Amino acid sequence: MPFLAVALFGAYGLAGVFGMVAVMYALADVTGIFRDAGLSVTSRACDPWTEVLHDLESGATDVALGGLWVPGMSAGSSRALTVIGQLNHTCPKVIVRREAHPDFALADLAGQVVLAPGAGGSGPYAVTAGLMREAGVDPDRVDFVRDLSTSMLVELFVAELGDAIVLDLVTAVELESAGHGHVVYRNLEHGGLMPNSVYYCRTDRVEELRDRLTRFVAGVATAMNRLPDTPAETIDGILRTRWPGKDLAVLRQAVAQMSAGRVWERPSRSTPPPATGGCACSPRTRCSPASPPTTSSPTTAS
Known part of the structure; x- marks a missing residue:
């Protein structure tokens, strides 16, 4: 089974408070969406967060989850990074x-x-x-x-x-x-649209990883689509497992507010990442949430 390693920005670790945004990843993992797509996915939280960059560089990890600003500010530098998926539509x-x-x-x-x-x-x-x-x-x-x-x-x-x-x-x-x-x-x-949490990888590995990346982001997209119909006990199980020291009622309330606030809404049009690294996003455009990586020229979402 193809394998994909994911490194998480420390605060996005599935036990971290910002990791609530990554509930879709956990849902895809726990309910077997990745497995059914023929993909084995592992993840680890990096603290300090800059370890995600070291792991990407060394090849210890394939994909990083973190702020959009990292690939954005690296554009044009020797560290070529490509955004391959957007995890949130708004910022909680x-x-x-x-x-x-x-x-x-x-x-x-x-x-x-x-x-x-x-x-x-x-x-x-x-x-x-x-x-x-x-x-x-x-x-x-x-x-x-x-x-x-x-x-x-x-x-x-x-x-x-x-x-x-x-x-x-x-x-x-x-x-x-x-x-x-x-x-x-x-x-x-x-706050309007704010796709600040993204998955990104080394640009020089996009073609090598394309099949696995496609399965991965498609799995996250499937989790987003299934969230409204997911049994409450499944979500509760994820929350208890990932945040054992937190009050379940508090976590439920946070998830409910994030769902109502369109955090995991998928826009009807997407902005594919450029093949040359960086990100196709600007404050008025969108990364593609859970869209496969592409080498097409970036387009602007209206």
């Missing part, structure tokens, strides 16, 4: 404040201290700052506390440091459940 980040704020707008953050975890990547800050710019708000008017881990900044937020914190959905639901804050802004509702 939220902003939490201590008090409920039904009429909250990003402009309300001006002059405030916002905690933006960044020990594993720049996403919480970069995404929030970008959305602020799109809303006509200057991010320089906000005092961001960055580059520390989520756990540390959550601890500090609970201890009254800062006015708001940018979080993944699981941690935000935990904070709300514990009475330590309220979600006042959801990227799923206001």
Whole structure:
């Protein structure tokens, strides 16, 4: 049976809070979708996350899951990477404040201290700052506390440091459940399309891996299509296994919000990755979620 090794950006590890986005991978694995496609898939979480790049370079892994910015910023460099599949359609980040704020707008953050975890990547800050710019708000008017881990900044937020914190959905639901804050802004509702989590591989290996990559992303696509009809006990089993230390009710709520927020929605048109490396995406175009790699010229989704 053909074999495919997948390396996960540390925070996307199937035990990590951001790994909720990778539930589709787990669903394809647990329900035998990969097996039925004649593919054996293994995965491991890399911490520090830069190990995914070392593993790709050495050939220890075939595919990496991580932020879109990695292949995007590597375009044109000696590290040629090709995006072969998109894992999410929208980005499940939220902003939490201590008090409920039904009429909250990003402009309300001006002059405030916002905690933006960044020990594993720049996403919480970069995404929030970008959305602020799109809303006509200057991010320089906000005092961001960055580059520390989520756990540390959550601890500090609970201890009254800062006015708001940018979080993944699981941690935000935990904070709300514990009475330590309220979600006042959801990227799923206001952030628009944001295909930030992607699978990518070395460009020079696309042809070698094409058959296996096609089976892999087709398997993830099948899991996305089957999610609405998947028995609740199957999803619960995945959640219990992958996140044994988390409250199942919190995990269920996060999955429900992500599903309702179109995280795993597949757009009707796709943007194939270029054969020369990098990614065909821009802020207004889409990677193809669970589409086979192609050497066609990139097209822009409308």
